[in-house]
Amino acid sequence: MKKIDLHLSKVAKEITQDAIKFQDGTELPADMVIMLPVYKGHTMLTDSGIGDEMGFVPTGEDMRHLDYRNIFSAGDINAMTQPKLGHLAMMQADIACSALMKELTGKGEVLPYNPEIFCIMNMGGGEAGCIYSNIYFKPETGKDVVWHSGYNAYWKKFLDAYMLKGKGRIPPRWAEHLFKQVIIKLGFGKKGS
Ligand SMILES: Cc1cc2nc3c(=O)[nH]c(=O)nc-3n(C[C@H](O)[C@H](O)[C@H](O)COP(=O)(O)OP(=O)(O)OC[C@H]3O[C@@H](n4cnc5c(N)ncnc54)[C@H](O)[C@@H]3O)c2cc1C
Numbered sequence: 344m345k346k347i348d349l350h351l352s353k354v355a356k357e358i359t360q361d362a363i364k365f366q367d368g369t370e371l372p373a374d375m376v377i378m379l380p381v382y383k384g385h386t387m388l389t390d391s392g393i394g395d396e397m398g399f400v401p402t403g404e405d406m407r408h409l410d411y412r413n414i415f416s417a418g419d420i421n422a423m424t425q426p427k428l429g430h431l432a433m434m435q436a437d438i439a440c441s442a443l444m445k446e447l448t449g450k451g452e453v454l455p456y457n458p459e460i461f462c463i464m465n466m467g468g469g470e471a472g473c474i475y476s477n478i479y480f481k482p483e484t485g486k487d488v489v490w491h492s493g494y495n496a497y498w499k500k501f502l503d504a505y506m507l508k509g510k511g512r513i514p515p516r517w518a519e520h521l522f523k524q525v526i527i528k529l530g531f532g533k534k535g536s
Pocket of ligand 1: 417419420427431432461
């Protein structure tokens with residue numbers, strides 16, 4: 344439908360200004376190449392023993408290293424972060440801060456970790472899909488909805504402009520919560536709807 348072809352077993356050899364060349368001698372025209380490297384953490388983390396065998400930092404739900412309690416980890420580098428999402432990175436950063444606050448002041452509680460996938464994906468041509476899903480983390484009770492609409496492309500544009508203007512500032516939590524509820528209601532909150 345979107346005229347996206349899939350080419351399997353291709354090994355990239357060279358990227359030129361307007362093409363990507365493969366080891367089998369073929370090439371494809373490309374204005375912009377997006378390459379995803381093998382998902383591994385920094386070798387410093389594997390070499391030092393701070394990371395696991397893939398270089399990601401193992402923590403508990405308080406974002407503290409399982410063995411080295413003075414090390415906190417949030418974001419893509421945390422071994423728990425699956426999938427790797429900025430939404431989860433920010434959630435984990437809040438939790439790490441709350442754990443640190445409790446440690447330093449003895450006050451407050453460590454925030455709970457309720458991982459979820461929540462993002463708007465541009466699909467081109469003024470279309471976008473908004474995904475809310477936590478079924479991977481809560482197979483029995485989780486929700487799993489996708490709302491596909493032109494409105495989402497507008498929201499994505501708004502969100503990008505808001506974050507760029509605010510130098511990384513995100514909309515307030517109440518707005519996030521409200522938007523989430525709308526997505527769940529529109530998607531009827533059913534598994535896979
Ligand atoms: C194309 C794309 C689209 C995405 N879309 C979404 C989305 O819609 N929603 C969503 O939730 N997530 C999205 N993500 C994922 C999101 O960007 C990441 O999960 C998030 O940025 C992780 O944050 P982080 O702080 O853990 O790591 P990063 O943002 O990667 O920050 C790590 C920082 O460390 C720096 N660094 C690395 N090595 C060193 C070093 N040796 N010394 C000093 N600094 C170093 C890097 O330069 C970088 O600034 C997207 C990712 C990509 C690539």
